[in-house]
Structures are given as C-alpha cells and as structure tokens.
Amino acid sequence: MHILVTGGAGYIGSHVVKQLLEETEHDVTIIDNLSTGHQSTLDTLESIALESKHGDLRFYHADLSDFASIEKIFLTNRFDALMHFAASIVVPESVENPLKYYMNNTLNTTNLIRLCTEYKVGKFIFSSTAAIYGEPTEIPVKEATVANPINPYGMSKLMSERVLQDTAAANPDFNFIILRYFNVAGADVRNRIGQSFPNATHLIKVAAQTALGYRDKIYIFGTDYDTSDGSCIRDYIHVDDLASAHLKALKYLSQGNKGIILNCGYGHGFSVYEVIDTMKKISGIDFSVKISPRRSGDPALLISDCTNIKKILDWIPQYDDLNLICQTAFEWEKKTLHLSKKI
Ligand SMILES: NC(=O)c1ccc[n+]([C@@H]2O[C@H](COP(=O)([O-])OP(=O)(O)OC[C@H]3O[C@@H](n4cnc5c(N)ncnc54)[C@H](O)[C@@H]3O)[C@@H](O)[C@H]2O)c1
The missing domain is CATH 3.40.50.720 (NAD(P)-binding Rossmann-like Domain)
Structure with a gap:
C-alpha cells in the first residue's frame, strides 16, 4: 500500500x-x-x-x-x-x-x-x-x-x-x-527520534528538560486533588x-x-509526584520542584478504559513501564538539548 x-x-x-x-x-x-x-x-x-x-x-x-x-x-x-x-x-x-x-x-x-x-x-x-x-x-x-x-x-x-x-x-x-x-x-528505544519541539508542555519531557538544566525548576499544578498523593494522575x-x-x-x-x-492508553496511571520521582531516579539528578495552584480544567484523574483497542485490534503494548518511558525521554533530551535555548 x-x-x-x-x-x-x-x-x-x-x-x-x-x-x-x-x-x-x-x-x-x-x-x-x-x-x-x-x-x-x-x-x-x-x-x-x-x-x-x-x-x-x-x-x-x-x-x-x-x-x-x-x-x-x-x-x-x-x-x-x-x-x-x-x-x-x-x-x-x-x-x-x-x-x-x-x-x-x-x-x-x-x-x-x-x-x-x-x-x-x-x-x-x-x-x-x-x-x-x-x-x-x-x-x-x-x-x-x-x-x-x-x-x-x-x-x-x-x-x-x-x-x-x-x-x-x-x-x-x-x-x-x-x-x-x-x-x-517517551522516545524511540534506540534514541533515533523523539519529541523535538523544545517548548512542548508534556510533563515527562519537561521533567527531563529540568533534570538536564534546560529549565530551572518544574511546577506541580495542584497538590490538593482527591488522589493518593494529592497530585493529578494521568x-x-x-x-x-x-x-x-x-x-x-x-x-x-x-x-x-x-x-x-x-x-x-494503558488503563492505569501515575501521579505527577511519581513521574518526577522516577525522572529523578533514572537521571540521578535531584532537580528543583515548585508547588503551584491548580490550573483550571485539569481533571484529578484521566485514565483510559483500553479494553476495546486490545480486543478489537489485538493490540499488545510492549513498553508499559514508567521507568522505560522516562529513560527514553531523558536520553532523547540529552541528545538534542543543545538545539534548544535555555528557558
Ligand atoms: N502529544 C500528545 O500527547 C498527544 C495527545 C493526544 C493527541 N495528540 C494528537 O497527535 C497528533 C500529533 O501530535 P504530536 O505530539 O506528534 O505533535 P507535533 O507538533 O510533534 O506534530 C505535528 C506535526 O504536524 C505538522 N503540522 C502542523 N500543522 C500543519 C499544517 N497545517 N500543514 C502541514 N503540517 C503541519 C508539524 O510541523 C508537526 O510535524 C496531533 O493531531 C495531536 O492532536 C497528541
């Protein structure tokens, strides 16, 4: 085709x-x-x-x-x-x-x-x-x-x-x-391609950029949600x-x-705190985190029911692992950060 x-x-x-x-x-x-x-x-x-x-x-x-x-x-x-x-x-x-x-x-x-x-x-x-x-x-x-x-x-x-x-x-x-x-x-596990737009706002990319010093700190928007640790789950x-x-x-x-x-989606989620802790662990860098008020329109929880895609398309995920997602995102940022200006 x-x-x-x-x-x-x-x-x-x-x-x-x-x-x-x-x-x-x-x-x-x-x-x-x-x-x-x-x-x-x-x-x-x-x-x-x-x-x-x-x-x-x-x-x-x-x-x-x-x-x-x-x-x-x-x-x-x-x-x-x-x-x-x-x-x-x-x-x-x-x-x-x-x-x-x-x-x-x-x-x-x-x-x-x-x-x-x-x-x-x-x-x-x-x-x-x-x-x-x-x-x-x-x-x-x-x-x-x-x-x-x-x-x-x-x-x-x-x-x-x-x-x-x-x-x-x-x-x-x-x-x-x-x-x-x-x-x-995350990014290609062989680190050939990834998310290249420096101002993208995805949490895991931003956490990787903060670990690498591209950003001074990372913000957590709201820690008083009705979730296990108070931060949003995605x-x-x-x-x-x-x-x-x-x-x-x-x-x-x-x-x-x-x-x-x-x-x-994978049908389960991680909180903002869990993502930040994972990025700190895999990068070995204890970067700065600032707690900010909630943003309007951010639901506490956003988790998919992925039963249909698995059943109908016979889709079997291979990379359902937060460590691997953070690791691949971090490696990609490390490789491409020189292309971006510090913000
Ligand atoms: N990234 C996410 O987490 C996410 C989540 C949900 C849905 N999506 C959807 O997935 C799709 C891809 O997102 P992404 O994260 O790869 O974004 P991206 O910005 O990396 O990719 C979009 C691509 O489209 C090109 N493009 C944009 N407008 C164009 C136009 N008018 N003519 C020609 N090219 C144009 C851009 O140059 C870019 O290469 C989008 O439709 C987005 O809505 C993304």
Whole structure:
C-alpha cells in the first residue's frame, strides 16, 4: 500500500513512519510544513528507509491550508490510506487563539476528508485526544463516556471526529479509525527520534528538560486533588506502543472493517509526584520542584478504559513501564538539548 502521513516530521507521526518503514512493505509519503516538525527527523527517517529496504519514503514540504498544493499531491499519487497527525496541539494557545485551532485542525481535516472522498482514499486514521472528554464523568474513561471538551483544542478534534463519522455514513467506500490518545510520552528505544519541539508542555519531557538544566525548576499544578498523593494522575502511553496501534488500525481497515473510535492508553496511571520521582531516579539528578495552584480544567484523574483497542485490534503494548518511558525521554533530551535555548 501507499500511505500518506500528514505531520510525519512531528513527534508521534515520525514514530509511526519509522514502524511503517521497518515493519511493513508499504510506501510512505509525508506532508509536513515543519512548523513543529523537524528536517533532522526526516533525515533520520530517510536513513531508516534506506536501511530497512522495504517501502519508499517521500516528503512534501507543504501546508495543509494550501488546498491547491495538497490536491496536486493527491493528483500525482495514488494513496490507499491516510494517517492524519498534523495539527496544532497546545491547549492554552487554543484558548487564546481558537481560530488557529478550528482552521488548522477542523478545517484542514475537513479538506483532507474531502480529498479522500474525491480521490478514492478509503482508509482514514485520525489522531484524536482524551481532551475531547473534558472533565470526564467517569473513570476509567470509555469511548462511550460523554464527550464534553472544555477548550478549543479538544472541540476542534471532536468536530473533526464528527465530520469523519458523517462522511463515512454517506460514503460506503470511505472508512475511518479514530484513535483517542491519552498522555503520549517517551522516545524511540534506540534514541533515533523523539519529541523535538523544545517548548512542548508534556510533563515527562519537561521533567527531563529540568533534570538536564534546560529549565530551572518544574511546577506541580495542584497538590490538593482527591488522589493518593494529592497530585493529578494521568495515563502515560509510550509513543512506540501508540505507533504500533496505528499499524494494527491500518490492518483492521484493510480487512474491510467499518469505522470505529478507540481509546489509546494503558488503563492505569501515575501521579505527577511519581513521574518526577522516577525522572529523578533514572537521571540521578535531584532537580528543583515548585508547588503551584491548580490550573483550571485539569481533571484529578484521566485514565483510559483500553479494553476495546486490545480486543478489537489485538493490540499488545510492549513498553508499559514508567521507568522505560522516562529513560527514553531523558536520553532523547540529552541528545538534542543543545538545539534548544535555555528557558
Ligand atoms: N502529544 C500528545 O500527547 C498527544 C495527545 C493526544 C493527541 N495528540 C494528537 O497527535 C497528533 C500529533 O501530535 P504530536 O505530539 O506528534 O505533535 P507535533 O507538533 O510533534 O506534530 C505535528 C506535526 O504536524 C505538522 N503540522 C502542523 N500543522 C500543519 C499544517 N497545517 N500543514 C502541514 N503540517 C503541519 C508539524 O510541523 C508537526 O510535524 C496531533 O493531531 C495531536 O492532536 C497528541
């Protein structure tokens, strides 16, 4: 097959491309505007493609908002499936600049769906998020738990989900899998690719940056939650396990199965204190921690019910280990920190 991957130069997309190149015979074409993705990631993926000698890798430096350029890519290629990672993903920014999120996430996704129906690309795998649940009404969170996003980022993704579902209902040849990711963390275990955007706000990345002195201290937002140690608990999933779920999703759609929504997490979580303690232990560095008030909209607990993805896709996680997640994140920061300025 020929797989189109938007956002393949970014964090999660690059890990999926890596697995497609190493573990399948598929050809892969990436579209990315390199706004948060990196040329160095593409260079590494190119070496992986050469080394694995499976499918070909091609890259288009293009912005999804440029409909004419994107349509030209669909005209000159024959894609069998689309994996759509490209998006804006920073929650506070989405509150300050909602239109950026509705345009880059919802509008550009809608245009891609339109191109897929016009150019007969019948398999669409979409990166959604636990943010669509807002402050969830039940824990663990099921796919059927009420969706009630509390910020434009989550809403922009939920709206895209709806466009996908409505389009599939009206087009029998168009199918989708929506994967709702929980907290994605860690990096390639061979330390070739990782989360390269220095200002990313993910806790485990920030803890690694603090251990390495890129940040003076790390903040814990709220220590008075109704959890075992008072800090928030999240379901951290290693990026390579998340990537393998995409390969399983592709297989599932290739077998002619119909559209489905699946949570992607491990079904258990760790508190902020536990993450910080683990990062201190694996780095050997006792970095500074500051306790701050709660942030609005942070639920105490966010844990997936991942029964469906395991059962339906036969997905078997390999890296469900906080030590390994922190270790791989730390090694990646150590390797790439010189590219970032201290903040
Ligand atoms: N990282 C997480 O914890 C997490 C959690 C839930 C969901 N997600 C979803 O996963 C997807 C990937 O996230 P990520 O963490 O890899 O982010 P990322 O910022 O590392 O990757 C996004 C990629 O898309 C590219 N891009 C953005 N807008 C584009 C546009 N208009 N045209 C072309 N390319 C564009 C960027 O350059 C980047 O390479 C996103 O859709 C995000 O909403 C991420």
